[in-house]
Every structure is written in structure tokens, then in C-alpha cells.
Amino acid sequence: MIMNLATLAWRNIRTRRARSWLTILGMLIGVMAIVTLISIGTGVENAVLQQFEDVGLDVVLLVPKESTFSPSASQIAGEDAIGELRQITGEFSESPESQSSLIGLDDDSTGSEHATGVDLKRLQGDVPEITEAGQIATTVLDLSAGDVSGFVRVMIPSWDLVDRFPGLLGGFAISQGRGFAAASDRGVVLGARAASLTGTTVGDTVTIDGHQLTVIGILEPSRESQVGVNENMVTGRGAEAFRSLSNTDDAAIILQDQAQKLWPNFTMSSIVAIRIRTGVSVTDTIVRINDAVARQGVFMTPVSTQALADNVQRTLGMVKVVLASIAAISLLVGAIGMMNTMYTSVLERTREIGILKSVGAKDRHVLCLFLIDSGLMGLTGGVLGLGLGMGASFLGTRLLGDLIGVTSFLPFFAPWLLLGAIALSFVLGALAGVWPAWHAARLDPVNALAAD
Amino acid sequence: MISLLGVEKTYQRGANQVHALRGLDLEIASSEFTIIMGPSGSGKSTLLHLVGCLDTPSAGQILFEGTDLVQLSSTQRAEFRRRRIGFIFQRFNQIPNLSAQENVELPLLLSGAPRRQAHEQARSALRQVGLAERSSHRPSELSGGELQRVTVARALVNNPDAILADEPTGNLDMETGDQVISMLRHLKDEGRACIVVTHNPELAIPGDSLVYVRDGKRVDSLFREEKGRH
Structure with a gap:
């Protein structure tokens, strides 16, 4: 049944190409921004931390x-x-x-x-x-x-x-x-x-x-x-x-x-x-080194690479969170745009909903149909956004490397990022369709059929 | 057998109540071609919607082959519409973005039928109404008569017990309208109950069951006698 509803939803997306693409675009840009920023951020983080690891965290x-x-x-x-x-x-x-x-x-x-x-x-x-x-x-x-x-x-x-x-x-x-x-x-x-x-x-x-x-x-x-x-x-x-x-x-x-x-x-x-x-507390040892150096009358201070690495990781982590938050806002805007489109679609398709109900569609069928409709658009935007985001990440590392402080590294695409971006786009798309779909499902068939 | 016992339907329109049906009694036998006539606003479409489970009465009882439709839940009514009723509307009510084939497939897909089976059955139904070669055309590419034949194919595709037609010839020229009515009469001959709401008394022929509704009440069924007097 779900496949049949998905077929119907896909037919609708396919036949309303212009509107569907504009709706998908919002989600696409959001996902692309998230994938690009997080993969570049993680790539920088990994590359820098690798450098510390090469030196040795001990x-x-x-x-x-x-x-x-x-x-x-x-x-x-x-x-x-x-x-x-x-x-x-x-x-x-x-x-x-x-x-x-x-x-x-x-x-x-x-x-x-x-x-x-x-x-x-x-x-x-x-x-x-x-x-x-x-x-x-x-x-x-x-x-x-x-x-x-x-x-x-x-x-x-x-x-x-x-x-x-x-x-x-x-x-x-x-x-x-x-x-x-x-x-x-x-x-x-x-x-x-x-x-x-x-x-x-x-x-x-x-x-x-x-x-x-x-x-x-x-x-x-x-x-x-x-x-x-x-x-x-x-x-x-x-x-x-x-x-x-x-x-x-x-x-x-x-x-x-x-x-x-x-x-x-x-x-x-x-x-x-x-x-x-290996195995000793870095923090405690640093204290002891500091004391020993002071006893020698030498004016030096100990700094561990682990602490430096943590510092870098913390800084880059914060940057990543800020960038991801900005990207998330664009994704949210895309989802709201999708909700707007879906609600408009429900209003425009009121008679269609009446027709569906007259041929036996249950409320949940109509609900699912609109949820799948918006979910599929979200998913399409997510998949395309993921692909473009990956491309933009590689491009970004080349073009923006100097700007962000590194000159040569590869973006890192964590599996959770790839799967999460696709899942998030579908879920967000479907969520954007919840209210319009619920509205559609509750339409009275007689009134819906009478709509212009 | 379809039985309506003391059926009432009241709509709330703002502060006012509109009584569409006022205690209507009616019996329609299977394999009967029933024509419901009456002036605009008399309640005939409401009657069709109630029998077709698109709406529920405010009072009274509707029995369809022994099933009390009033007791059905919203989901059961949808199930009932899908399996036992075929609707034909004056406005054709095709989904504009779908092809004729896809429109006819709708009830089957909503039943959970496999897509291939739905495709074949829809094609067969379109062949039955003589539109196999137009199956890939969208509603905007079809004439009024063709659209109504697609509607008939959709109504038939689930092999329903009853066909309910609301002004099926209202948007058609006389010749095309006759073709559609002839198609419906053929369905009656296959053992289905056909209930047709119309303004056009010319549709009735001897042997049809005629129901006249005015102000939400069944007035009489003397159409044939009146026709005989002329």
C-alpha cells in the first residue's frame, strides 16, 4: 500500500515539476550547506589533529x-x-x-x-x-x-x-x-x-x-x-x-x-x-615537571601536545557547531518553505482530495500521500544536496583553504553525516508536510468535491 | 437491496440549519435502474452522497444489503466506497495531472492491489468503455464524453455493487449523454444497482424506478403515470 501511495505521490511531484523543484531547492541548499560545512570542518580538524598525533600526544x-x-x-x-x-x-x-x-x-x-x-x-x-x-x-x-x-x-x-x-x-x-x-x-x-x-x-x-x-x-x-x-x-x-x-x-x-x-x-x-x-597522568606529570623546572630556577612552562590538540579540537568544534547551526537555519527555512508549498498544494488540490475520498481513500491514505509527497521532495533535495555538498566540499578545500588557515587537506565525510543528511532531509520534509497533510486528511469528502 | 428509513440530513450553515432531507423512505432493489429527480436543492444529491457513504445522515437508517451504513466508522465508510460503490459525477472529477489510465487505477491502488494488476484491470475497464487507445491522455486532452467514459471506467474497475451517478449527462451533449446512459443501463443488466440523479426526464424509460424528491422528502413515484397521461 505504501508503495502505491508513493507511486501516487511521485506522479504528483513529477507532474508539478516547477513547483516541486523550487520546493526541493530549499531543502537542497540546506543539506548542501550542512554537508559542505561539516565535512570541511571535520577535514580540517582531522588533518590538524593528525599533525599532533604525528608529533605524539605523549x-x-x-x-x-x-x-x-x-x-x-x-x-x-x-x-x-x-x-x-x-x-x-x-x-x-x-x-x-x-x-x-x-x-x-x-x-x-x-x-x-x-x-x-x-x-x-x-x-x-x-x-x-x-x-x-x-x-x-x-x-x-x-x-x-x-x-x-x-x-x-x-x-x-x-x-x-x-x-x-x-x-x-x-x-x-x-x-x-x-x-x-x-x-x-x-x-x-x-x-x-x-x-x-x-x-x-x-x-x-x-x-x-x-x-x-x-x-x-x-x-x-x-x-x-x-x-x-x-x-x-x-x-x-x-x-x-x-x-x-x-x-x-x-x-x-x-x-x-x-x-x-x-x-x-x-x-x-x-x-x-x-x-x-604511557599510562601516566599527563596533567599530574606536567605539574611535577613545572615544579622541577622551577627548582632549577629556569623560567619555562610545560605545555602538552594533548592539551594543544584538545585546544584545537575545542576551537574547531565550536567553529563547526556555529557553521552547522547557520546551515541548520537554512535547512529550517527550506522546511518552512516546503510546509508553505504543501499547504498551498492542499488548498489547490482540495477537489482532488475529494475525488480520492470518493474512490475509497481513507483519511490515513490522504495523510500518508501528502507526507510521502513532502518526504520524497525532502529526500530528493537531501540526496541532491548531499551530492552537491560533497562536490562543494572538495571545491571549497581548494578555493577556501587559505582563507580558513589550511592549504591542502581533504574534506571528511563521516558515515553518520551522509546517512544523517539523507534521513534528516526525508524526516524534515515529512514533518513539514504533517500539518498540511493532517488538514487534507480531515477534509469532508462532500465539501472537498464541491471545491473549485 | 438498499433501504432508507426516515433519513434526515441537516447542515449547519452559519447560524442557520438547512434541512436537506426530512424523513425520507426509499427502497432500491439490486439490478434496478433508479432515477432520482427533483428541483435544485431538493436533496437528491444529498441522498446520493448518503447512499454512497460520502456523508452520514443526521437521523434515520440506511441499509445496504443488510449493512447499516450509519453505524460504519469513517474508515469503514471509505472501505465501503472503495469496494461496493462506483461514483460518476457531472464534473467528471478526474485528477488533472494523471492520465486516464492512472485515474482509473486509483481505486485499485488504494485497495493495495499490485501495480501491474491495477494497470491491467484499469486497461481492461478503459477497453470496456472504448477508450483503450486514449489511456495515456490526460483529462485536459479528452473530450467531455471521453472524460465521462473514463469516469465510468473508474467506477467499474473495482466491480462495485452499485453505481451512483450525479447528473452524469449534465455536461454532455445529447448524443454523448445517451451513450453514457446506455453504458449505465448495460451495467444494470450485469446485476448492479444504478442510481442516477438527473434533471432530465428524458433519461427515463419504461421499467426504470423513478423517485421524485422535493424539499427533502420523497413526493411520489408517479412519473411514469404522469408521462402516460401525456
Whole structure:
């Protein structure tokens, strides 16, 4: 019986094409908006969280309390400073001082004198939950390679950091040459963009702050440059440090042992990466680390990647809720439009309802007929909206990536989203038809037949 | 056998009550061709609606082959209409967006018949009224006579016990009207009760049962005698 009523409803939709399509359009736009916004939002969330997972959710960063790691540090060091390397003339567009102060890692940085003093062995002794630790410092120094010169962000990790925390360095995947093999390894590894802009390859010599270094390897583009933790998503010292470290594309990386020999009197603000034992409470361990660091008289603060990830997830979750709410409003408007159409349809089809009743349609048949009618229109809008929404999501990730803070990722279509969008469109469509259908079902057949 | 005993029907029109039927008694035998005549507003269409279970009386009893129609619920009345009654209206009452075939299929689809079976039965009914070749046409593409034949096909498709026709020739020319009436008489011959409401006394022929209604009451059934006097 339901199939027969569905047949009758479909015949009606089919024969009132213009009105049906306009009604469907309202639902289509609503579903499309929901699918697009949620799938893009979830895609961004997944991509960003994956980055944290790559680093490890059991990692705690010790960052200088007064660190002036700027959210735009990587952009400044990368796009402007390195961009200057394009200048073959060798002339600087800005003074070294201005570059350093922008990044905030020069010797005069407020927190620098405190940040360098962490005794990692003592820290590990004080907090046995720490399984491994590494250290990294960052600064900006002048670089020249052939005719090209300018400034480069120099990352100086300890061997432990490179070996144990490669995720923190954007994966530290080598595309040419080799990576570091031991703490005493010499030479420099260049980020993909730095190598490209300076035109250097493996085996070339570059001069950094007057010291000649051999390029032993060139990195793959780091994950951070593809899916970054944008400053709009999360703020705070830990996030800034995370952003600054995980983008290695514009960096020159030199191991700590070699750097200490090259610049014995150079004091740099550093960050400590700590991995804690599986199963222990991150929150409790952070408290203990904080106490231990304070006892050493070092002015640093611990931030867990888990906390950063939670922060990002919370922020993105809120954004998703807001976007989904806006989309839901458009869906609601579509449903109200459908209700309006269905009610108008009942008024227009009063005589038809009388005819149906005269040939034996029960009240519930008429009710079902109109519910199926509106449900089918909702479903059609839902299916089309889902398809278009998926298309728009892929398009949106390409066109809007920069705008929302990420440049390359895929939208994520959760099964619940796909099934939910279709089910919701049918249910919402049917609900929009409830009142008109109830009105139709209750029509007196004699009066309905007398209608014009 | 259809029996109406003291049937009354009162409509509320705003503050006023309109008495459409006032204690009407009537008996209609199966296989009888009954013509109900009367002036406009006399209550003849109301009578047809009550017998066809489209409406319920305010008082009285209507028995259809022993079934008291007054006692039926709304759902049972719909079921009764679908299985035992075929309606033919002056305005044809076809659903404009459906083809002739689809219009005729309606009662079957509402009975829950499989679509293929409904399709075949509807086609057969259309063939019976000589419209098989017009089955895919919409009402707007059919003439008045063809529309009324589609209505007859729809009324027949569920093989009902009674055909109730309300001014079936009212919108037709004389020749087409005669064709339709002839079709209805043929149905009577198949053992169905045919009740036709009309203004046209020319439709009656000897052997028909004539019911004259005025002011909601059956006045007499002397049409044949009056006709005989002329």
C-alpha cells in the first residue's frame, strides 16, 4: 500500500515539476550547506589533529615563559626573509636587527637567559615519568649561497630531538641526501623551500653567519606547510612554539653539538621536548615537571601536545557547531518553505482530495500521500544536496583553504553525516508536510468535491 | 437491496440549519435502474452522497444489503466506497495531472492491489468503455464524453455493487449523454444497482424506478403515470 501511495505521490511531484523543484531547492541548499560545512570542518580538524598525533600526544613542550615566538614567525622567516634571498644583489631589504627582533629570538630576548638553563638529566631524575627528552633552539642568521644572500631561520636541535621527536620538525623526512646520523654529525640540512630559493643542492656549501657548512640533506616539504595549526585556530605559547618548529621548509638545521662549536658564546632561546611514559597522568606529570623546572630556577612552562590538540579540537568544534547551526537555519527555512508549498498544494488540490475520498481513500491514505509527497521532495533535495555538498566540499578545500588557515587537506565525510543528511532531509520534509497533510486528511469528502 | 428509513440530513450553515432531507423512505432493489429527480436543492444529491457513504445522515437508517451504513466508522465508510460503490459525477472529477489510465487505477491502488494488476484491470475497464487507445491522455486532452467514459471506467474497475451517478449527462451533449446512459443501463443488466440523479426526464424509460424528491422528502413515484397521461 505504501508503495502505491508513493507511486501516487511521485506522479504528483513529477507532474508539478516547477513547483516541486523550487520546493526541493530549499531543502537542497540546506543539506548542501550542512554537508559542505561539516565535512570541511571535520577535514580540517582531522588533518590538524593528525599533525599532533604525528608529533605524539605523549609529548610535553617546555617553552620559555617570556618567549616571543610570534604566530607569524614562520611566515616572517619563511616568506619575507627567505624571499629576500631571491635578490641576487645580496642587499638586505631589512637589517638583521629588525629581522631578529621580529622573530624575537635574538640574544636580548627577555626569556633567553632563563631558557637555556634546563638540566635535562636532572629533570629526568626529578620526574621519572619522563622517558626521553630533546632540546631545540631557533634563531635567525645571515646566509649566503653563491650569489644569493639573506637571512634564514636556523634551527639547532639536539641529536635526541631529531632522533626521538622528528614529528616536531614537520616529520624531518629527507628528499635528497641524508639526515643526521649521530650527535656529532656535521653539515646543514636545508628545508625544501630554503634549498629551492637558494638554489642549493646536496654537497653545496652555504655560509651561515660567516661559517661555511656543507649541505648534507634537503627535507621534504613539512606537513606543517600543508596542514598548519593556524593562529586563528589556537593561541598560546605552546601553540606558537609548535607552529614555529613544525614548519621546517624555510629553515637551515644544524645539530646542537656543531652549533656550540661554531657559536660558543651564542645564547639562544630554546624549547625542550619531553616524552612521558604511557599510562601516566599527563596533567599530574606536567605539574611535577613545572615544579622541577622551577627548582632549577629556569623560567619555562610545560605545555602538552594533548592539551594543544584538545585546544584545537575545542576551537574547531565550536567553529563547526556555529557553521552547522547557520546551515541548520537554512535547512529550517527550506522546511518552512516546503510546509508553505504543501499547504498551498492542499488548498489547490482540495477537489482532488475529494475525488480520492470518493474512490475509497481513507483519511490515513490522504495523510500518508501528502507526507510521502513532502518526504520524497525532502529526500530528493537531501540526496541532491548531499551530492552537491560533497562536490562543494572538495571545491571549497581548494578555493577556501587559505582563507580558513589550511592549504591542502581533504574534506571528511563521516558515515553518520551522509546517512544523517539523507534521513534528516526525508524526516524534515515529512514533518513539514504533517500539518498540511493532517488538514487534507480531515477534509469532508462532500465539501472537498464541491471545491473549485 | 438498499433501504432508507426516515433519513434526515441537516447542515449547519452559519447560524442557520438547512434541512436537506426530512424523513425520507426509499427502497432500491439490486439490478434496478433508479432515477432520482427533483428541483435544485431538493436533496437528491444529498441522498446520493448518503447512499454512497460520502456523508452520514443526521437521523434515520440506511441499509445496504443488510449493512447499516450509519453505524460504519469513517474508515469503514471509505472501505465501503472503495469496494461496493462506483461514483460518476457531472464534473467528471478526474485528477488533472494523471492520465486516464492512472485515474482509473486509483481505486485499485488504494485497495493495495499490485501495480501491474491495477494497470491491467484499469486497461481492461478503459477497453470496456472504448477508450483503450486514449489511456495515456490526460483529462485536459479528452473530450467531455471521453472524460465521462473514463469516469465510468473508474467506477467499474473495482466491480462495485452499485453505481451512483450525479447528473452524469449534465455536461454532455445529447448524443454523448445517451451513450453514457446506455453504458449505465448495460451495467444494470450485469446485476448492479444504478442510481442516477438527473434533471432530465428524458433519461427515463419504461421499467426504470423513478423517485421524485422535493424539499427533502420523497413526493411520489408517479412519473411514469404522469408521462402516460401525456
